[in-house]
Amino acid sequence: MSEQLVQSIRSLTNNVVIGSIETLKDYLRLPTISAQNKAIPETVEFVVQLFEDAGGESKVLDDLGGNPVVYGFFPAGPNGDSDKTLLFYNHYDVQPPEPLNEWNSEPFEPTVVDGKLVARGVADNKGDLIARLTAIKVLQQLDGGLPCNIKFMVEGEEEIGSPNLAPYLKEYKDLFKADACIWEFGGKDEEERVNMVAGIKGMAYMELTCIGADIDMHSSVGAYVDNAAWRLVQALATMRNEKNEILVKGFYDGIEEPTELEKEVVSNLPFNEEAVEKLYGLKRPLITAAKGVDPREAMVFQPTMTICGIESGYTGEGAKTVLPKSAKVKLDCRLVPGQDPNHILATIQTHLKAHGFDDIEVVLINGQKAYRSDYNHPFVAHVLETASAVYEKDPVLTPNSAGTGPMYEFGHQLQVPVVSTGVGWIESKAHAPNESVRLADFEEGVVHLAYMLTGFPAAMNKNTLEATK
Numbered sequence: 001m002s003e004q005l006v007q008s009i010r011s012l013t014n015n016v017v018i019g020s021i022e023t024l025k026d027y028l029r030l031p032t033i034s035a036q037n038k039a040i041p042e043t044v045e046f047v048v049q050l051f052e053d054a055g056g057e058s059k060v061l062d063d064l065g066g067n068p069v070v071y072g073f074f075p076a077g078p079n080g081d082s083d084k085t086l087l088f089y090n091h092y093d094v095q096p097p098e099p100l101n102e103w104n105s106e107p108f109e110p111t112v113v114d115g116k117l118v119a120r121g122v123a124d125n126k127g128d129l130i131a132r133l134t135a136i137k138v139l140q141q142l143d144g145g146l147p148c149n150i151k152f153m154v155e156g157e158e159e160i161g162s163p164n165l166a167p168y169l170k171e172y173k174d175l176f177k178a179d180a181c182i183w184e185f186g187g188k189d190e191e192e193r194v195n196m197v198a199g200i201k202g203m204a205y206m207e208l209t210c211i212g213a214d215i216d217m218h219s220s221v222g223a224y225v226d227n228a229a230w231r232l233v234q235a236l237a238t239m240r241n242e243k244n245e246i247l248v249k250g251f252y253d254g255i256e257e258p259t260e261l262e263k264e265v266v267s268n269l270p271f272n273e274e275a276v277e278k279l280y281g282l283k284r285p286l287i288t289a290a291k292g293v294d295p296r297e298a299m300v301f302q303p304t305m306t307i308c309g310i311e312s313g314y315t316g317e318g319a320k321t322v323l324p325k326s327a328k329v330k331l332d333c334r335l336v337p338g339q340d341p342n343h344i345l346a347t348i349q350t351h352l353k354a355h356g357f358d359d360i361e362v363v364l365i366n367g368q369k370a371y372r373s374d375y376n377h378p379f380v381a382h383v384l385e386t387a388s389a390v391y392e393k394d395p396v397l398t399p400n401s402a403g404t405g406p407m408y409e410f411g412h413q414l415q416v417p418v419v420s421t422g423v424g425w426i427e428s429k430a431h432a433p434n435e436s437v438r439l440a441d442f443e444e445g446v447v448h449l450a451y452m453l454t455g456f457p458a459a460m461n462k463n464t465l466e467a468t469k
């Protein structure tokens with residue numbers, strides 16, 4: 001029965017996919033670069049038109065500042081369950097295309113090469129929106145139409161850190177109300193397994209500055225003048241030991257322990273240490289070895305503290321004997337559920353003071369909390385099972401990604417489980433030149449979403465039964 005259904009979804013998808021790719025190309029021709037405030041009104045109009053062309057309703061929300069948020073709605077069909085709603089989260093903005101000379105084609109002129117569609121934003125995240133709308137078109141052709149209500153939240157500031165997303169979600173909580181959410185991204189790994197996540201790490205991105213003087217000095221004064229670069233390096237050295245343990249008191253406060261199920265899932269994740277070492281050309285063993293930690297566990301369950309860059313004095317060619325007036329470091333902490341970026345900032349400030357570094361200023365540049373859906377939720381199992389039925393290789397569903405995004409606000413405001421899946425692949429090159437999506441992956445992704453949606457109401461009813469038991 002289900003195999004038959006997958007089969008008819010496959011052939012319906014095959015019929016509509018060519019038209020969808022043309023629509024996607026039009027969408028990709030819009031250079032929607034949020035960082036440069038480019039093509040925002042045209043793109044908003046385009047997205048509204050997409051929803052209307054597919055038979056849906058839409059609303060442009062722009063009363064709370066920032067680039068508008070587009071809301072889309074498709075009601076359940078006559079045989080569908082109008083009590084159940086799935087929400088898709090997407091963004092219509094893209095990253096700047098630079099460096100332009102590394103592109104093999106024009107970034108905003110979509111080009112098909114060897115079965116891949118190449119353009120800025122195709123993988124992150126315009127391709128996924130069109131794949132989702134294509135799944136709706138497929139379902140509209142099945143007897144009974146859409147199996148449930150479908151909502152969309154398409155924002156236009158994801159690539160600049162979603163600064164206005166939280167207020168919109170809060171204000172329009174009822175409009176976006178849903179039973180579950182499919183997040184914006186995903187794709188296949190180096191072994192062609194589709195990789196999905198049910199959560200995301202948070203972030204505390206900070207800048208630490210040490211100012212020692214008004215001007216750079218002749219380094220001979222190093223005999224009696226303190227050095228901002230040394231001070232900053234010494235301060236940093238008090239924050240983490242060589243085993244990668246973070247020594248800032250309170251840093252690990254509040255961390256939610258993973259469940260037995262989550263631990264088991266993570267211990268079975270694919271991880272090829274040699275491949276990682278080769279990929280990056282690593283010169284030292286993985287840092288997890290020193291602590292005897294499984295890198296999978298570190299990736300999913302442990303917070304990090306990373307020096308992203310240090311700037312001070314002279315680093316050009318040859319020698320310049322200088323005592324720098326200041327030193328600056330960018331520090332990112334990837335957080336896990338239970339940690340709060342503002343608390344992290346406070347603990348670091350307190351730590352520096354306690355260690356005699358009260359002259360070092362710390363500023364939080366951006367903060368986001370982590371989110372992890374309940375891995376036991378039937379929705380999580382349903383997305384995984386339907387992916388297993390559609391994709392050739394076994395899919396991988398990680399409790400939370402090692403990366404970051406504004407998922408916490410969705411989970412918190414809407415109280416829904418969130419799973420991220422998409423049509424990218426290992427060489428999608430999001431944010432980099434020659435970004436691409438393989439057309440075959442696009443089509444397969446549509447089939448998965450359509451098939452997943454057909455069983456969505458039943459899977460969610462399972463949840464109601466569990467809850468009332």
Ligand SMILES: [Zn+2]
Binds near residue numbers: 095124159431
């Ligand atoms: Zn992105």
